[in-house]
Structures are given as C-alpha cells and as structure tokens.
Amino acid sequence: MGGELRAQDAAVGVGGQAGTGAMSAVGHELAEKVGGLLAGGEVRMFLGYGAGRTALRVRPRHVLRPEGAAGLVWNEFCAPSLAKYLLDEQEEEGRVGVLVKTCDLRAMKRLVADRRVDRGRVLLVGVGCAGVVDAGKVEALLVEPVVEAGVQDGKLVLQTRSGVRELPREEYLLERCLHCEDPNPREVDLLVGPEVAPWAARPRDYAEVAEVTAMGAAGRAAYWDRQFARCLRCFACRNVCPACSCRECSLEVWEPMWLPREVSVSEQYMFHFTRAFHVAGRCVDCGECERVCPVSIPLMKLNRALQKEIQELFGVERPWEPEEKEPLAMYTPDDPDFH
C-alpha cells in the first residue's frame, strides 16, 4: 500500500493535496483506511473524491478494490455531496462506505428520514472540513485554466500558464461554508484526519429573499422571467438534491404531463415552482442545486423563500433534523388561517 500512496501523491501534486500539509496527511490516512475497509470486506465499495478535470475540480470516485483507494483525494475543492449516489446502491447487498463532510451529513439524514437509504448498510467516514472553495466563482474570474491550486496562509494560490494568482480564500468559499456551525461531522462511523477548528459562523438570515420581496409583484415577475429564461431543463438541480429522491418524478411522467417538453418561460415557472415546492420543508439548505446549475439560476433564493415562510408560519427552524416532522405533512387544528 505505502508505495502506491506515494505514487498517488506524485500524480496529484499540489493540485490534489492542497493546503497546509494537514490536508495531504488526511489524504494518506483516508487512502489507508479505505484500503483497509475494502480489503477486510467491511464495505463492498467506497464513495470518495478523485482528481477532476482541472485543479479546481474533483470528481466522485467509486472505489471497488483496495488498490483503488490510492486514487482518492481530499482537498479544499471537494465540494460535491456524495450522499445521493447511495440511491444507486440500494439493490446490491453489502455495505457502502461514503466520505461525508458536515453538510453532506445533512443530506444523508434526509435520505435516511425519507427511507430511501438504509443507514445500516452505509458506513459513514467523516472528515473535518475547513471550508470548500467555490470553483465556479474562481473560474468566472480567471480566463485561463488553473494548472495547480492550493491554499497557503489563508490565501488561495492558483497557478495558470501565465503566472500565479493569489486570492483571499475566505471570499471564494461556498456560501454554505460561511454559515457552517460545526466543521467536524458528528454521528459518523469513522473519522479521518484531525478535528478542524470551528470559525465564527455567520448567522443565516434571509437577506437575499428580502431583496427579491422588495422588488414588488411586477418587479419579481420580471426578475424570475429573466432567471428562468436561461434554464436549460437539464434537471441537474433535481438530480443533485438529497430531498428530491422519488423513484418516479412528476416532472418526467407522460401521463399526466405536468411538464410539457416544450421550453417556454411559462413552462419554466411550472418546473421551478414544482421543484422548489416538492422540497419545501425538506430542503437541507446545502446549496448543491445552485452550485451545479450550469446557468447560475439563483435556486437557493427559491428554497430559502420557502424556508422563511415555513419558519414564520409553523416555526420549523431546522427541517433537516430527523426529529422535525415534515411541516407540510402534518397540521395542528390552530394553524394560522387565511385572511
């Protein structure tokens, strides 16, 4: 195993093992532990991250054999949530291991609460996370592809063909990381790497929702017309969402056809209304939908608006906690009435 690990390090270089050196140590530990889990037959497969297209991107990696563990990476660019890939693994016997950050754990809880994933057949490997870089934000800034990327002393160091760019890391983190209350996942089966010191999480507010609300009815309609007109109907937002796990999606059935195949702004309203409303009260606030949207539709402004409404009407603050009953699947006789 040891030799392979070193070979992997050489292949990945600074790009894969970004940061302070602590990260690459975690990469070692992760590969070693996963190799052990697979060799010992404790899991039949492991879901982690592998090197991606560019230094700013990772891709999900399914590891089936112990020697494959060497290809796993852990760094500041491991944004994707892997929990939803478990849906494809429900048929086959045996446990599946999956790498989770705190935010991914919420997705996991959602899938378990929805009875789509059997917690007993999953081995959660948690990793402390100091915050994930929003690759989209960085890519929007740079013209050239990033050859190597890393973090040094709180700075994002990016190597392109024409030189090195340094950016303040804090400004390029994913939105969800700014609100992260605990960078170390709890309730996992196994932890890799050291505890990460928590930072002053910004309290979540609904400023972006209030901004839209302030536009007035006509302004809001014009705003959403503009946003939805870009939609490609690729369904990436639905596919990535841990709360969107129906076996048959109402947006894809032919009878009744809720969503005709034509692409018009009117039909985009149906699509986005339906997507957001179907996860109302179940959204885990992970922001994956917005992160994967290829045309940057501010989907979280929809999800957050619903969260805000549900919070104000029914007092549900943390819908991703399993002990929270789904607010739209229950009632009390003295709920607020229409006026």
Added chain:
Amino acid sequence: MPVNWEPRIIGFCCNWCSYAGADLAGTSRLEYPPTVRVIRVPCSGRVNPQFIVRAFQKGADGVLVAGCHPGDCHYSTGNYFTRRRLQVARRFLEYLGIDPRRLRITWVSASEGQKFADTVREMTEEIRVLGPNRVMRDELWAAN
C-alpha cells in the same frame, strides 16, 4: 386593457361544501358576475399547488380555492393539510410575482351561497382593476 375584457377566474370547489355552496347561490337566484369557471374537486386537499400554476399558465386571471371550514372536512382532516400547503404555496406564488389578489383561498360551507357569491364578486372587482394576468401565462394565451 383589452376592449370588453372580463376577468377569468378558475374556482376549485370541494364537492362536499363549496360546490354545494356555489349551487345554493344559483338555486337562490343570487346575482354574481359570470367570471368563475368552477372545477369540482373531491376535497380542497385535492388541489395540488401545480393546479394553480397551470391555471395561471392557461389564461386564468385569478384562482379561487374553496373548501369546507376547518373542522368540517368530509374526510376529517383534508382541509387542515390544505391550509398548510396552500398557505405556503400562496406566499411562494406571490414571491414569484403573482399579485396576491389573484389567488384567494376561502372556506365556504354548503349553506353559504351568499358567501360564495360575494367572494366571486369581490375577486372579480379586484382583478378588473388589476387587468389581465401576465405572470406565468403561456404565450398562446397572451393575446387577450
């Protein structure tokens, strides 16, 4: 404002109360504007919020959802769920740009013919001032 334009309202009425209430308005010879097209549903709980979106897409200027009063549901609890669901849906549609006056959810019992007639009249007046709905509307329906 188009010439001779009249608001078009889609009314989802629950079979057990509001549909009977609407019927009573008719049999009592109460006068109210002929702007509402009633669609009978087994319960207000049948009204999927997508129905409302679809109505606006296909040319409705207003949508009325009418069900039994809370506590009176023929199916005991249907309208309690409706109350939660449509409370959220209504605010959300407002957030997407639908004027709140275009969507009304109300409770009409089988004996409240007058309330049904008044509701339709009020809604019609309000929507007449607003003019045709443009939000979410399919281009095929944009001509009027």
